[in-house]
Amino acid sequence: MSLTEGDEAASNAAMPIHRSPSRPQLDLSGAAIHGSTDDKSPAIVLPNQSDELSHFAIDIGGSLVKLVYFSRQTESSLVCGSPPHKVPGGEDRQKEAYYDGWRKHPIMGGRLHFVKFETSKLNECLDFIQQKKLHCSNPEDIGGLESPAAANGTRQGATIKATGGGAFMFAEVFKERLGATLDKEDEMDCLVAGANFLLRAIRYEAFTHLKGQKQFVQIDRNKLYPYLLVNIGSGVSMIKVDGDGVFQRVSGTNVGGGTFWGLGRLLMKCKTFDEILELSRGGDNSNIDMLVGDIYGGLDYSKIGLSSTTIASSFGKVISGDKDLSEYRREDLALSLLRMISYNIGQIAYLTALRFGLKRIFFGGFFIRGHAYTMDTISVAINYWSKGEAQAMFLRHEGYLGALGAFLSYDKHGLTTLTSHQCVERFPMGAPYAGGEIHGPPILDLNEKITWMDKFIKKGIEITAPTPTAVPTTTGLGGYGRPLSRALSLRSDSSAALNVGVLHFVPSLEVFPLLADPDKYEPNTVDLSDSVEREYWFNILANHLPDLVEKAVASEGATSDAKRRGDAFAQAFRAHLARLSEEPAAYGKLGLANIFEMREECLREFHFTDAYRAIKERENEAALAVLPDLLSELDSKTPNDRILALIEGILAANIFDWGSKACLELYREGTIIEIYKMSRDKMQRPWRVDDFDLFKKRWIGEEGAITPKPHKRALLFVDNSGADIMLGMLPFARELLRRGTEVVLVANSLPAINDLVAAELPAIIAAAAKHCDILRKAAEAGGLLFGLPSTSDNDSQECQNGSVPPLFVVANGSGSPCIDFRQISSEVADLAKSADLVVLEGMGRALHTNYNAKFKCDVLKLAMIKNQRLAEQLVGGKIYDCVCRYDPGQEL
Ligand SMILES: Nc1ncnc2c1ncn2[C@@H]1O[C@H](COP(=O)(O)OP(=O)(O)O)[C@@H](O)[C@H]1O
Ligand SMILES: CC(C)(COP(=O)(O)O)[C@@H](O)C(=O)NCCC(=O)O
Numbered sequence: 001m002s003l004t005e006g007d008e009a010a011s012n013a014a015m016p017i018h019r020s021p022s023r024p025q026l027d028l029s030g031a032a033i034h035g036s037t038d039d040k041s042p043a044i045v046l047p048n049q050s051d052e053l054s055h056f057a058i059d060i061g062g063s064l065v066k067l068v069y070f071s072r073q074t075e076s077s078l079v080c081g082s083p084p085h086k087v088p089g090g091e092d093r094q095k096e097a098y099y100d101g102w103r104k105h106p107i108m109g110g111r112l113h114f115v116k117f118e119t120s121k122l123n124e125c126l127d128f129i130q131q132k133k134l135h136c137s138n139p140e141d142i143g144g145l146e147s148p149a150a151a152n153g154t155r156q157g158a159t160i161k162a163t164g165g166g167a168f169m170f171a172e173v174f175k176e177r178l179g180a181t182l183d184k185e186d187e188m189d190c191l192v193a194g195a196n197f198l199l200r201a202i203r204y205e206a207f208t209h210l211k212g213q214k215q216f217v218q219i220d221r222n223k224l225y226p227y228l229l230v231n232i233g234s235g236v237s238m239i240k241v242d243g244d245g246v247f248q249r250v251s252g253t254n255v256g257g258g259t260f261w262g263l264g265r266l267l268m269k270c271k272t273f274d275e276i277l278e279l280s281r282g283g284d285n286s287n288i289d290m291l292v293g294d295i296y297g298g299l300d301y302s303k304i305g306l307s308s309t310t311i312a313s314s315f316g317k318v319i320s321g322d323k324d325l326s327e328y329r330r331e332d333l334a335l336s337l338l339r340m341i342s343y344n345i346g347q348i349a350y351l352t353a354l355r356f357g358l359k360r361i362f363f364g365g366f367f368i369r370g371h372a373y374t375m376d377t378i379s380v381a382i383n384y385w386s387k388g389e390a391q392a393m394f395l396r397h398e399g400y401l402g403a404l405g406a407f408l409s410y411d412k413h414g415l416t417t418l419t420s421h422q423c424v425e426r427f428p429m430g431a432p433y434a435g436g437e438i439h440g441p442p443i444l445d446l447n448e449k450i451t452w453m454d455k456f457i458k459k460g461i462e463i464t465a466p467t468p469t470a471v472p473t474t475t476g477l478g479g480y481g482r483p484l485s486r487a488l489s490l491r492s493d494s495s496a497a498l499n500v501g502v503l504h505f506v507p508s509l510e511v512f513p514l515l516a517d518p519d520k521y522e523p524n525t526v527d528l529s530d531s532v533e534r535e536y537w538f539n540i541l542a543n544h545l546p547d548l549v550e551k552a553v554a555s556e557g558a559t560s561d562a563k564r565r566g567d568a569f570a571q572a573f574r575a576h577l578a579r580l581s582e583e584p585a586a587y588g589k590l591g592l593a594n595i596f597e598m599r600e601e602c603l604r605e606f607h608f609t610d611a612y613r614a615i616k617e618r619e620n621e622a623a624l625a626v627l628p629d630l631l632s633e634l635d636s637k638t639p640n641d642r643i644l645a646l647i648e649g650i651l652a653a654n655i656f657d658w659g660s661k662a663c664l665e666l667y668r669e670g671t672i673i674e675i676y677k678m679s680r681d682k683m684q685r686p687w688r689v690d691d692f693d694l695f696k697k698r699w700i701g702e703e704g705a706i707t708p709k710p711h712k713r714a715l716l717f718v719d720n721s722g723a724d725i726m727l728g729m730l731p732f733a734r735e736l737l738r739r740g741t742e743v744v745l746v747a748n749s750l751p752a753i754n755d756l757v758a759a760e761l762p763a764i765i766a767a768a769a770k771h772c773d774i775l776r777k778a779a780e781a782g783g784l785l786f787g788l789p790s791t792s793d794n795d796s797q798e799c800q801n802g803s804v805p806p807l808f809v810v811a812n813g814s815g816s817p818c819i820d821f822r823q824i825s826s827e828v829a830d831l832a833k834s835a836d837l838v839v840l841e842g843m844g845r846a847l848h849t850n851y852n853a854k855f856k857c858d859v860l861k862l863a864m865i866k867n868q869r870l871a872e873q874l875v876g877g878k879i880y881d882c883v884c885r886y887d888p889g890q891e892l
């Protein structure tokens, strides 16, 4: 970004802005960009924002304290929401649209974190709040920009939204320890607000659980009500929910999570809740419970539909055993207790649902604990009694409903209006270890992260809330020795508990307007719920790690610090893979694209900002040297032959993929140019998927028929640096421009393997434009270039009408090798509105994701398949086969 543009952006942000009431009421006057204006994602300082913007809410229950806190977006992770490096569009209107998007959401982007503590250890919670300075409710105090008042601890008088009985009981403690006042919110209001928010805003928040199988469900937000919310905390509340804030507590039971935990301590002398769950795994409840068969001499009571194994009376067998407590197996006791409580709650829930004619029952509260047996027991009860009519569903954020609801009651955040496409859930490095445990916040300091990684490895099972540590003295974590095996128990409870990640709010993300049916859209082609697929792809990723670490370490100067970070990154990513192979649903619904993205996020966590930087630069240079000859060769062809050569060129150049194992081996055998030439020479039609003729018909028309009109605007979702862009996509873009089609090059906001980043494109285009007048003029028209001299060969004369349409560059809002069209930048969404051609290039964007996606406009999917198994499974082909799939727009 140039200085003048930066200034303009800053002054734009400071202008009085119309805000709808649903947006956060922030005082933007005097807003300025903090730091260098050359930063891609500069921080914005709001000097006049009042101190009241609170950042956490608390639910103090009978058993657990739940904390939900908000942190502002940090610079390194900001994927969009800042103005583009260049304003793509010379016209003021276009420019306006850009800054508009940015102005709409200048600060609201941020992260929501979830933490819990035992109520009996409230002090731990207070320490945590103090350490994180959460009660110093100034937005500048979070994320490193600490105000002087907060630094010396003098700020007083924060008001914190609080719910749960403890909000009354512990109000004084908060006043004394933190000088904070608890602003009490009604518990039921909060539970309902939390559940409604989660079900509307978080994709696949709910899931069913039957016979050990989790199935994530997407609830249609327009058909959400009515439902029964059953919150199983210490006690149980059953609430009929009819709308936002419209509900009635219709039932409840005093036999709940507290009962389970209390009896567990008494009977089995368990110290922790998880210990009871763990014990129950090895239990046989028939030693404790009186079964129907015990009463009916081993027979079923078939007349009324009871099998001999049905529990007739929980703990009933004890009456005839004449045994002491110590003579019973603790495991058996634990299981009987779990079944008794779960079944009873399931039954009451069913009766309550029946009474009000409700078909859907959502269960929340920490009693569930993501525990398979608990959920199965409840589901079986509901299913059995309702004869399959009613459905039990569970929520991933089970115990956080109340805290979340309290947080949402600060209407300033405007979060209630967020929808699922604006939420991205991420799992920081500690997640595989600390998962559903009582755990601490994401650790921001890099050294601290590495130290923690080390601790996780050494004593992964003893993790509690992390406290800031001194600079580490370790020399590294050493190698990649961690096996990817089930035997590796990462967590203190080996139960299949679910993880809750950090929710990132990115208000500038939007659903791609050209998706044919956004509700039916599923980005992933490969479904990782299939264990064979999962194992295959996890192995691919694990095997690629040494090479990736080598590149990443080299990209940071191969210093000893870089090596330490590289090792820690590898450990962290392997831990995620291990956790997910142990429990595939731990992080919610899982597709291959999520894992590729997680790998990039993991690199960023350890401050590897662009691992393939040097490779990309080298490849760009090598490809640029070939470009002039390629352009002349293309220009010497007839338009008919040229389009084939252009598509061939894209497919051939897509061979440069540093994320593919096979390609890595290939690159050892020749120079970039040799490989490119070899790849081109091998381009023989028909390709494995070959819709070229259909595309050509749209492009040129049929002989004798009227020539079709060129497309108005094409969005080109570009893939890799080097030959891929320079010799593949740019020549194709040039041809589109020559025909009079506006071109938008859509590239990543953040790096992913050797993929292009939008910020890199202006320089690449400038270099190419030195050899091509069409690109030069188009880039000028698009505001990307200024004052470059014209080339000797005046090829733009061939342009229709002699004028050249603009070429734009825009960032897609993502840092992944794949693309999820439910979450793209608002800039792409704006430019898509008048586009009539979408081109998806590369394996990540056109095959791993979106291969089956339907669009409203014409779409061309182009990729070389650089993986044998994917080639076999997707198209019945072999490695290096090509896909040219063309689907004309769906008439809606
Ligand atoms: N780590 C844990 N420590 C204590 N209780 C837990 C834990 N995990 C799950 N539980 C269960 O969750 C219950 C508390 O659920 P929660 O929704 O937090 O309710 P409350 O608001 O009443 O504390 C406990 O009574 C216990 O059954
Ligand atoms: C990450 C990728 C999707 C990137 O491919 P691209 O989009 O650049 O064509 C690809 O490198 C990939 O699927 N790699 C793993 C497959 C393998 O190593 O065989």
Ligand SMILES: [Mn+2]
Residues within 6 Å of the ligand: 657, 719, 720, 753, 754, 755, 817, 842, 844
């Ligand atoms: Mn790529």
